[in-house]
Amino acid sequence: MMPELKITQLRHFVWVAELKGFHVAAERAHRTQPAISLSIKDLENKLGEDVFEKRNTKSAKAELTPFGELFLPKAKELIAHHDRITQDMMLMADHKTGHIRLASVPSIASQVLPELLLEFVADAPDLNVSFFDDNSDAVLNMIENQQVDFGIASLFHKDEHPDKLFHPIWEDQIGVVCPNDHPLAKQKGIHWKTLLEHRFISNGTSRLLEDSEASPLLGRSQFYISNMISLIAMLEAGVGITTLPRYAFPKESKSLCFIPLDTPHVVRRIGLVQLNNKSLSPAANALADFILAKAKR
Amino acid sequence: MMPELKITQLRHFVWVAELKGFHVAAERAHRTQPAISLSIKDLENKLGEDVFEKRNTKSAKAELTPFGELFLPKAKELIAHHDRITQDMMLMADHKTGHIRLASVPSIASQVLPELLLEFVADAPDLNVSFFDDNSDAVLNMIENQQVDFGIASLFHKDEHPDKLFHPIWEDQIGVVCPNDHPLAKQKGIHWKTLLEHRFISNGTSRLLEDSEASPLLGRSQFYISNMISLIAMLEAGVGITTLPRYAFPKESKSLCFIPLDTPHVVRRIGLVQLNNKSLSPAANALADFILAKAKR
DNA sequence: CATCATAATAAAAAAACCTTATCAGTTAAT
DNA sequence: ATTAACTGATAAGGTTTTTTTATTATGATG
Incomplete structure (x- = not known):
């Protein structure tokens, strides 16, 4: 009942109307003149009214009928709308525009992401990035609830997350953190039993030791x-010692040092996590690729 | 460089997305399922991104990608825009909507057009009519300047208006108008010389007599x-007599009568006038046809 | 009046589109 | 587990639509 106009067809119409001629319009459309004639005729059939004045009688230049006159601005609007949308989508597909939502554990968030993001965003001024940092569990949660496009976290128990895809990137070794003037500070590598002699402060990352032989340490921690x-602040004040992953160690600290834990050798694998049944938006996908490529070297 | 999306294609996309399936969408589109598959694939190629999740792995129901999610509302908008425009144009072509500008000489304007227009407009509530009345020359002028779509007037000197098309409709005979109790009132037909014996009042329509043998009358008119x-008012007061075309004679007058002028037999042909190189808008055309048809009987 | 434009038309070719038939994978139920 | 009933993808062939080439008709122009 209601005809479907084609954008191409409308373009032909507009060109004939504005260039006042079928030949010129044909050239503009990279078509031959009869193609345009037929295209217009089809349009007229669909609309049920001529848009150009009868062109076998006395037609110097192609001229619009009153009906065509009324149709012209509407056709132009629709074409403009179409072009706006396709351009938007093209930019989007080229990740020149869009919105990325990203979550990361604080260590990576503060130590490596800033410069990475800066570089990535450099040639895409209309790209919008929302960034969240929290611990691994929270990050995994945000991924699961689709609050973020993808996350950067350590995937502890891979088997508990069958719906997620994990690309490991960084290996973050656990080490002991103590003041520079602490007896342990001189050592190169440390055996966990050595730590029993010192006051141990546990923190959020301490549970990384839970599954290792060093787990008894945790029970004996006072703080x-x-x-x-x-x-x-506690560590600098000399209250005790703790363990941290290397990326979480504040490099800028003058008075603290980091000594890798030799036995057990515990690392947390941090990487990119995403849902495996949901593909990423072009922008998010580009960023993920970018991060993986950068991490490769 | 920039792809051209087809409305049909967008419709397919929206249907698959909203009905969550290719089969259902195919049914809705009166197409087979492979047709929809190909249509969507073509769309994805044009946009450079998938709009539906990879559908060979684990696909329960067709599901949008984030990109597709973003595209969906835009597609719907564009379709809506397209439909709005085509519907407008269809209504227009069916003269259910539009704007007609019309000019007429006063006699027809007051005696025949009112009921005609009323009838015409009856089933087209969104049709807008602008109406002007003035003498023939003014009407012809408005036609020429395209201030009106067409006009109703008498075409005096056809040869002076080669750019106009004239469809004669009414024949308006000139007659004498006088009070009912006037000596002339009894007569059936009048010879112009009879009028010399009475006080003659000329008016705007008197020049219709200019080219006739009765022209001497005009020179002898006092008013x-x-x-x-x-x-x-003058006639009713018995000041004198005049001539008028029959359509200009006020039928509702109780005290005046109209007696046709036998010699000379002068008629003005009133009809529909339009430019001959410019076609009418659908609504105007419908009205013109309507008037011509009504006048035929 | 001949020539140069214009656009319309007819027929053939090309391109786009849709269909039938078939395949491959997933889910749900025996 | 195996089958039945879905899902959508794919390939080959036919149909429709669109475009082109070639030609015609008509008005404008010198």
Whole structure:
């Protein structure tokens, strides 16, 4: 009942009307003149009215009928609308525009992502990035609830997350953190039993030791401090020692040092996590690829 | 460089997305399922991104990608825009909507057009009519300047208007108008010379007699009254007599009568006038046809 | 009046589109 | 587990639509 106009067809119409001629319009459309004639005729059939004045009688230049006159602006609007949308989608597909939502564990978030993001965003000024940082569990949660496109976290128990895809990137070794003037500070590698002699402060990352032979340490810890700032302050004040993954160690600290834990050798694998049944938006996908490529070297 | 999306294609996309399946969408589109598959694939190629999740792995129901999710509302908007425009144009072509501008000489304007227009407009509530009345020359002018779509007037000197098309409709005979108790009122037909014996009042339509043998009358007229209301008042007061085309004679007058002029037999042909190189808008055309048809009987 | 434009038309070719038939994978129920 | 009943993808062939080539008709122009 209601005809379907084709964008191409409308373009032909507009060109004939504006260039005042079928030949010129044909050239503009990279078609031959009869193609345009037929295209217009088809349009007229669909609309049920001529859009150009009878062109066998006295037609110097192609001229619109009153009906065509009324149709012209509408046709132009529709074409413009179409072009706007396709351009939007093209930009989108080229990840020149869009919105990326990203979550990461704080260590990577503060130590490696800033410069990475800066570089990535450099040639895409209309790209919008929302960024969240929290611990691994929270990050995994946000991924699951689709609050973020993808996340950067360590995937502890892979088997508990069959719906997720994990690309490992960084290996973050656990080490001991203590003041520079602490007896342990001189050592190159440390055996966990050595730590029993010192006051141990546990923190949010301590459960990485849970599955290792060093787990007895945790039970003997007198302090638990979740906040990193407070933890650093405690350590600098000489209250005790703790363990941290290397990426979580505040490099800028002058008075603290990091000594890798030799036995047990515990690493947390941090990487990119996404849902495996949901594909990424072009922009998010580009960023993920970018991160993976950068991490390769 | 920039792809051209087809409305049909977008419709397919929207249907698959909203009905969550290719089969259902195919049914809705009166197509087979492979047709929809190919249509969607073509769309994805044009946009450079998949709009539906990979559908060979684990696909329960067709599901949008984030990209597709973003595209869906835009596609719907564009389709809606297209449909709005085509519907407008269809209504227009069926003269259910539109704007007609019309000019007419006063006699027809007041005596025949009112009921005609009323009938015409009856089933087209969104049809807009602008109406002007003025003398023939003014009407012809408005046609020429395209201030009106067409006009109703008498075409005096056809040869002076080669650009106009004239469809004669009414024949308006000139007659004498006088009070009912006037000596002439008894007669059936009048010879112009009879009028010399009475006081003659000329008016705007008097020049119709200019080219006839009765022209001497005009020189001998003491009064010239252009305004119809004043003219009637004068006649009713018994000041004199005048000539008028029959359509200009106020039928509702109780005290005046109209006697046809036998010699000379002068008629003005009133009809529909339009430009001959410009076609009418669908609504105007419908009205013109309507008037011509009505006049035929 | 001949020539140069214009656009319309007819027929053939090309391209786009849709269909039938078939395949491959997933889910649900025996 | 095996089958039945879905899902959508794919290939080959036919149909429709669109475009082109070639030609015609008509008005404008010198």
